[in-house]
Amino acid sequence: MSSELRIKKLRGSGGYVMARVTDEQQMKGNLGGPDLFLAPIGRLDADKISKHFCNTCEKEFEGAPKIEFENPNEEVAENLILAERGQYICNTCESSIAEYREFKKQDEAGDVGNAKPIEAAPQVEPPQQVAENIPQPIEEHETQSTKETTTQPGPATSVSSIEGRAVYDENANKIGIAKQVGVDSTQSMVLVITQNDGTEGSIPWKNIKKVGEIILLGNPEESVTPGKCSNCEFTNKEGSKFCEECGTALQ
Ligand SMILES: [Zn+2]
Ligand SMILES: [Zn+2]
Structure with a gap:
């Protein structure tokens, strides 16, 4: 043996x-x-x-x-490319x-260009929530900004990777520094951070509200509370059609 x-x-x-x-x-x-x-x-x-x-x-x-x-080479976040997705x-x-999914940073992606998509395998779970949570830069008319646009991920993006950005929770308390993107054992995308005490932690992507100069976390439970009114934030009984407080239609 x-x-x-x-x-x-x-x-x-x-x-x-x-x-x-x-x-x-x-x-x-x-x-x-x-x-x-x-x-x-x-x-x-x-x-x-x-x-x-x-x-x-x-x-x-x-x-x-x-x-x-397949090698979608799809930019899922600033300077972060989904290089390969396989089963x-x-x-x-x-x-x-x-x-599995393999991610690459744009500035290290010299060998990523030769995409050769094979037959489209039925994709079980497209990372929907990722797309929602990562705002793509769309200010194409902003002349002062020489930064990246979605259409032209130039070499300039390499200076601003997700790595090293401060991570703040919903109460504006700094909880750590972003380290890298990974997957957990259930194959969901997570953000790996170095916490204030120096230990490593991971945050599910769905908890990330905004990625900008810093990374802001949100409270996902709050937005999915059944019956919560989007107008006045009154929490109605689950299944209610209209807000008891202000009359707004609930989804
Ligand atoms: Zn089998
Ligand atoms: Zn209301």
Whole structure:
């Protein structure tokens, strides 16, 4: 068994693969618990994978699952590019065994240009909430600003990465400094920050209200309280059609 020392079980949301990994990949896949995860590691060479297990088939298979990926090179935040999005797919039932996303910063993206989209895999969950929470700069007529626009992500954007920005909570208290963007074990996007006490913390993207000179967090629960009036903020009974206080129609 000594030759299999570096074969690790790497978990995904719908199964796992057994693969030979480097120390670096092993570190990436370790999210703090006893298990290693595929999502932060990204795409492995098929010949490194010896077995895979599909939760849907409830069965272990020899060899690698199908790996499908695309390179959208889509700017999801200022100076942050979704470089690759991929899935490990069961050869038998086509269920997704694991998904991953790889992000790149624009200033390090020299080799990102050669996008070769493969057949459009059915995307399970487009990152809707990310798009809502990250305001794209659209002031194209602002002549004084030599900063970036959505259409021209020039080299100027490299000076203003998300890294190093102060992170404030909804009460305008500084809680830390942005470090990087990552994914958690459920494969949701998170912002990794260095907290005031020097330890690392992560914040779900949906909690981010605005990214500007600083990163402002919001209180997501507040905006989704059922029955809350958008006009006067009175909290109505759940299911109410109109605000008891001011009569505004509620959604
Ligand atoms: Zn299967
Ligand atoms: Zn109201």
